[in-house]
Amino acid sequence: MNTAKKKRLEMKGWKIGTAFEFLKLSSEEAAYVELKLTLSKNLQEYRREKRLSQEQLARLLKSSQSRVAKMEAGDPTVSLDLLVRSLFALGASRKHLAQMLS
């Protein structure tokens, strides 16, 4: 971005540096959220393929039905760790994970 335009924008109250930072961070954040959503969907598919209820999967994971529901719903309080552990528990392999990402 040229200096003149930057000046103009700054006059309107924009902080270029932080705006850039914001865009960069939000794109990283988006990638992260989309990743979690992808795993969520795959978790649900895996569970249904195995004809398990959320309750049954919860017992397998030593977790609770509500947490399984939140995993599948992409709830923000669910970590990648829990999603990945759950997929492994359902028999997914690293290769399967890789395919989910591609």
Added chain:
Amino acid sequence: MNTAKKKRLEMKGWKIGTAFEFLKLSSEEAAYVELKLTLSKNLQEYRREKRLSQEQLARLLKSSQSRVAKMEAGDPTVSLDLLVRSLFALGASRKHLAQMLS
């Protein structure tokens, strides 16, 4: 496993059910730990490629040098979330992540 052998093992104090559970859980645990280790190594590679010190990367992540060191060391207190977010912050894409898993 046949019933006779199971009986014999049980006499020696083995709980077949729980032993099986243990093996299954430990293999899931192993997959999870190996995954984190893989990402750790890749994070270090990415950082070095970019010629960043742990301190600089920490600032980029709004984290601390010690946490970056722990990430790269595969410290158990480091989550997959943090590893993945960090890789994204270094410019890795989903495709790159997929390749790391393959």
Added chain:
DNA sequence: TGACTATATGTCGAAAATGACATATATTAT
């Protein structure tokens, strides 16, 4: 060698994620 920079390790209070529970809402079967 000794200053300097980078990385590793331990600890701690704060923040985030967890399982559990209650309960609401769908979905399915009779």
Added chain:
DNA sequence: ATAATATATGTCATTTTCGACATATAGTCA
């Protein structure tokens, strides 16, 4: 329609992970 089963949503105390800091241990270069 209604009973039974499955899933969604909110809350909370406990556990885990966090950034930060102190400090130890490598490496690097004068």
